[in-house]
Structures are given as structure tokens and as C-alpha cells.
Amino acid sequence: MQTGYPSQPAANVARLAPGFEPHFSTFSFVCAIASTLVWGWLVRWRVGRHRAAIWKSLVLPAGGAALCWMLLMTLWMPLLNYTQSYNTLVRQALIHMDPVGCVETLDLGPGKTAALQFYGKLELKPMQTQPICPWLIAEPSEGISTTFHVDNTRWNLIAQVSQPSDRNESVLLFKRR
Secondary structure (H helix, E strand, C coil), X not given: CCCCCCHXXXXXXXXXXCCCXXXXXXXXXXXXXXXXXXXXXXXXXXXXXXXXXXCCCCHHHHHHHXXXXXXXXXXXXXXXXHHHCCHHHHHHHHHHCCCXXXXXXXXXXXXXHHHHHHCCCCEEEECCCCCCCCEEEECCCCCCCHHHCXXXXXXXXXXXXXXXXXXXXXXXXXXXX
């Protein structure tokens, strides 16, 4: 992910997370090295004592699980956050929108609603028959076009913003006419 080597795994990561730009974090790298050294010390300590019962204890499996979790949280967290959270979706949606505080919503799930409120600092209101906010964010419905439920005389479709790692996760942005 950082160096592009080996090339095949780096290409797989780039394909699964299009648009992700890795950055080196000294703190994360130091934490990962420290936890790996602690794991090495734990293995050396466990092998040096009670050699016959080495795999009967939970010390090594528990230490290995803790090391894997630590490496995941330090080295892979930026990539996982980029692909799994709605932060990227909200940032891309805000690029298309003027600075606003009030946004009407249509058929948004609880996850996207919370993400828009938390990451976007938007005041969300349910869609009204007479628009009160300058923007409308709708989630496309499967099988039924969301634009069918939106009055085209009052709203103008500006963009469809998709999650980079999952094109099925998207929102439609409408601007009041």
C-alpha cells in the first residue's frame, strides 16, 4: 500500500479502494514495530519456559490476536476507514453543494443520515411538499426511480455521488429551482 511492492497485492488494494491515497504515519509505524517486538519477546519468553506445554496455553494465541488487532488498527485503519465509512461519500457530496446548514432528505437510511449530520455538520429535515431548504439529498430506491418521487418542477438533479469502494452505495443531490 505504501510502496507499491509487491505489485500484485498493491494492484488489488488499488482496485478495491479507488482514489485512496496512502500516507506514511510515523506514529502508526512506531506502534506497529513496537507491538511486533513485544510479540517476538512473548514468543521467546514462552519457548524458553515449559517447552512441552507450549501450545496448551492461551498466551501465544491471545498475544497473536492482540498483535494482529494492533497492526490492523495502526497500519490498515486509514484504508478501512476510506472504504467502509461514509466520510468519503459525505466529503464528495459537499463538494457539489454550496455552504448550507439546511438539507431536506428523502429515503435516507440511518447510517447515511448520521454520517451527513456528523461529518457534514448538516441540519437534516424530511422532504416537504413546499421546499424549505436549498438542497435535497435522496437515496436511490431499488427498482423504483427516486426521481419519480421528486417534483422536477421544484428540484434540479445536480449529481449522483457514490461510495468509492461500493457503487451501490450512493446518494442523489438535488438543488431547489
